[in-house]
Amino acid sequence: MNKKSSRVCGYPLSIFFIVVNEFCERFSYYGMRAVLVLYFKYFLRWDDDLATSIYHTFVALCYLTPILGAIVADSWLGKFKTIIYLSIVYAIGQVAMAVSAIHDITDTDRDGTPDNMTFHVVLSMVGLFLIALGTGGIKPCVAAFGGDQFSDHQDRQRRTFFSVFYLCINGGSLLSTIITPILRAQDCGIHSQQKCYSLAFGVPAALMLVALVVFIVGSGMYYKAEPQGNIMLDVCKCIGFAIKNRYRHRSNQYPKRQHWMDWAEEKYDKLLIAQIKMVLKVLFLYIPLPMFWTLFDQKGSRWTLQATTMNGYFGSLVIQPDQMQTVNPILILTLVPIMDSVIYPLINKCGLNFTPLKRMTVGMLLAAIAFVCAALVQIEIDKTLPTFPSTSQSQLKLLNMGSETVTIKMPGNDPLNLTAAQVSGQINISVGHPEVRNTISLAKGQRQTLLIPLTITDEWLMTDDITSKPQEGNNAIRFVNGMKTAVNVSIPAANFGLIEPFSYSNYSLIKNGKVTFTLWSGSQSCEYSTDFGFGSSYTFFIPSTLVFGPNCQESITAAEDIKPNSVHMALQIPQYFFITAGEVMFSVTGLEFSYSQAPSNMKAVLQAGWLFTVAIGNFIVLIVAELAKLPKQWAEYVLFASLLVAVCFIFSIMAYFYTYIDPAEIEAQFKKNVNEDDEDNKHKLQKTERFYRKLFSGGTLKQYTA
Numbered sequence: 151m152n153k154k155s156s157r158v159c160g161y162p163l164s165i166f167f168i169v170v171n172e173f174c175e176r177f178s179y180y181g182m183r184a185v186l187v188l189y190f191k192y193f194l195r196w197d198d199d200l201a202t203s204i205y206h207t208f209v210a211l212c213y214l215t216p217i218l219g220a221i222v223a224d225s226w227l228g229k230f231k232t233i234i235y236l237s238i239v240y241a242i243g244q245v246a247m248a249v250s251a252i253h254d255i256t257d258t259d260r261d262g263t264p265d266n267m268t269f270h271v272v273l274s275m276v277g278l279f280l281i282a283l284g285t286g287g288i289k290p291c292v293a294a295f296g297g298d299q300f301s302d303h304q305d306r307q308r309r310t311f312f313s314v315f316y317l318c319i320n321g322g323s324l325l326s327t328i329i330t331p332i333l334r335a336q337d338c339g340i341h342s343q344q345k346c347y348s349l350a351f352g353v354p355a356a357l358m359l360v361a362l363v364v365f366i367v368g369s370g371m372y373y374k375a376e377p378q379g380n381i382m383l384d385v386c387k388c389i390g391f392a393i394k395n396r397y398r399h400r401s402n403q404y405p406k407r408q409h410w411m412d413w414a415e416e417k418y419d420k421l422l423i424a425q426i427k428m429v430l431k432v433l434f435l436y437i438p439l440p441m442f443w444t445l446f447d448q449k450g451s452r453w454t455l456q457a458t459t460m461n462g463y464f465g466s467l468v469i470q471p472d473q474m475q476t477v478n479p480i481l482i483l484t485l486v487p488i489m490d491s492v493i494y495p496l497i498n499k500c501g502l503n504f505t506p507l508k509r510m511t512v513g514m515l516l517a518a519i520a521f522v523c524a525a526l527v528q529i530e531i532d533k534t535l536p537t538f539p540s541t542s543q544s545q546l547k548l549l550n551m552g553s554e555t556v557t558i559k560m561p562g563n564d565p566l567n568l569t570a571a572q573v574s575g576q577i578n579i580s581v582g583h584p585e586v587r588n589t590i591s592l593a594k595g596q597r598q599t600l601l602i603p604l605t606i607t608d609e610w611l612m613t614d615d616i617t618s619k620p621q622e623g624n625n626a627i628r629f630v631n632g633m634k635t636a637v638n639v640s641i642p643a644a645n646f647g648l649i650e651p652f653s654y655s656n657y658s659l660i661k662n663g664k665v666t667f668t669l670w671s672g673s674q675s676c677e678y679s680t681d682f683g684f685g686s687s688y689t690f691f692i693p694s695t696l697v698f699g700p701n702c703q704e705s706i707t708a709a710e711d712i713k714p715n716s717v718h719m720a721l722q723i724p725q726y727f728f729i730t731a732g733e734v735m736f737s738v739t740g741l742e743f744s745y746s747q748a749p750s751n752m753k754a755v756l757q758a759g760w761l762f763t764v765a766i767g768n769f770i771v772l773i774v775a776e777l778a779k780l781p782k783q784w785a786e787y788v789l790f791a792s793l794l795v796a797v798c799f800i801f802s803i804m805a806y807f808y809t810y811i812d813p814a815e816i817e818a819q820f821k822k823n824v825n826e827d828d829e830d831n832k833h834k835l836q837k838t839e840r841f842y843r844k845l846f847s848g849g850t851l852k853q854y855t856a
């Protein structure tokens with residue numbers, strides 16, 4: 151098959167099937183990933199730590215398996231067959247996930263919970279392993295296979311293809327991250343209705359099958375480069391031989407060679423040696439790149455956590471903290487066309503040669519700016535956070551449950567008058583005066599509320615109050631019952647249970663929005679409605695004087711323990727903008743750069759090398775966060791930004807000395823010369839060699855024009 155098959159507007163028709171395939175595959179991957187942690191937590195009933203570790207292990211595996219897929223493709227099956235076989239493995243994995251989430255399969259007692267959890271855990275782990283193998287395995291092959299469809303002179307079209315390819319990644323991921331959480335929230339089941347994880351995994355499974363079918367339909371149109379034997383084994387052997395040979399000839403009596411790989415010349419083909427040099431040159435350049443991904447991938451972790459301490463009301467629309475991540479694909483869909491059709495041509499017009507490596511350098515700087523923005527936002531958030539007691543302090547609140555005013559006098563504090571049902575503000579008490587009327591002792595590092603009873607001589611109650619912001623933007627709510635009868639408090643989403651007279655409930659976590667509590671005492675009820683923001687904590691006090699009926703709401707006191715989040719989530723938009731602009735310059739360019747600088751038989755291998763930088767970047771997040779342990783989150787953001795600027799500086803020096811090559815041209819020269827063995831051509835061969843020696847020692851070969 152030649153590369154000049156059916157074309158539309160100068161583009162091979164075959165790439166249509168490849169980009170649609172990528173769209174569906176990314177829908178499948180990101181859609182499944184969006185609900186994975188919740189599936190672990192609420193279906194498999196794992197704790198937060200286990201759920202998070204398995205989730206990150208899975209993501210890291212997805213960026214390690216590309217190496218496997220690339221080796222299989224470049225050395226053995228070729229990209230086309232590798233994509234087909236691994237897509238089947240991938241689809242089986244997705245189906246396994248969907249089946250593992252059907253609770254009815256093992257719910258023999260029909261109580262809505264699976265009875266054989268081992269079955270669900272094992273099936274989902276097998277499913278995840280197959281998905282990681284599939285998604286990671288095909289990833290370097292699909293991008294490189296798309297690049298293969300273009301002829302050598304179609305540099306511009308190929309660059310456009312990589313931009314469209316990136317748009318499809320983000321189009322697919324955007325749609326799925328919106329859709330699958332909605333599917334998960336539906337109720338479904340045969341014997342009992344439960345949250346529908348099987349549908350949330352089933353739709354991505356279906357999309358993976360569509361991806362496979364679309365790819366097969368395009369089969370007749372693809373240019374399929376043949377694999378050239380076990381190239382990776384040859385590469386390893388050749389490098390090993392060069393190192394050994396160099397070591398054997400380490401004495402000064404042997405003349406030096408231009409490049410250490412030239413020590414393989416005694417045994418290996420000059421073309422292979424030149425190809426290895428090309429790959430090594432690019433891989434060396436990749437060394438600083440993981441730092442970009444270290445910052446980039448914190449969108450899903452640190453930035454989402456930051457959003458949980460912010461206010462998500464956008465008019466009547468409420469944005470959940472994890473939904474902020476969709477800003478990234480939305481911005482990609484707008485920024486890629488703007489960069490390609492406005493910014494880059496404009497820079498070109500100004501006479502600047504904005505080469506791929508320059509773009510990647512600017513991309514890194516933009517990511518560092520994003521983290522500075524994140525630090526500034528964090529400083530704003532910190533200003534609004536409550537001051538919790540230090541380890542040598544206690545904080546005390548007083549709640550007068552009686553109907554008369556009481557005067558409280560505490561050592562070191564002025565007398566305090568509390569009217570009926572009044573709650574004091576936080577009072578800081580230095581430890582050293584731990585006693586109050588010999589009845590209470592204050593706990594260090596704790597917030598407590600002293601409930602002063604109806605009759606002052608009765609037993610005084612101390613409650614332990616919340617000492618951190620509620621997680622995930624939830625609101626921590628509890629009730630104190632000052633009545634002489636027990637009260638039952640409930641809302642549709644939670645039941646506070648029966649609260650005995652002069653006692654209090656535990657905290658319950660409630661989502662933002664309007665909530666109506668129903669209070670029952672015997673047959674009498676009272677409805678109390680209020681609006682919650684994000685991240686607040688309240689103690690609702692039911693006074694002894696409460697009269698059940700339509701106006702009962704007015705008698706209930708709401709004491710604010712922790713203020714709702716006041717810094718608006720919109721403040722995260724600048725950091726998302728900078729990180730995404732950085733991504734467009736760094737990632738879209740890097741994808742194309744990895745293809746264009748790779749020798750023909752190692753295109754997928756270099757794509758895998760590129761994806762490997764993503765995996766390393768994720769590991770660095772864990773290591774730096776663990777080692778640095780900075781007391782302030784904003785300081786951690788500044789640390790990451792500074793590290794990236796330092797790495798960016800090193801990268802810009804490396805990039806300055808990098809010479810762009812045209813692998814096809816180099817390979818063609820070698821092939822031509824090797825086929826000709828007369829004296830004249832030997833001379834030509836020597837000339838070519840001199841030419842490439844100059845190239846690999848830093849001479850300029852290709853003037854890259856953007």
Ligand SMILES: CC(C)C[C@H](NC(=O)[C@@H](N)Cc1ccccc1)C(=O)O
Nearest residue numbers: 319320323324475476478479482764
């Ligand atoms: C990291 C990958 C090499 C690049 C690529 N990812 C993206 O394009 C992200 N912008 C997608 C995304 C979607 C939703 C939420 C966060 C990120 C990929 O997946 O191939």
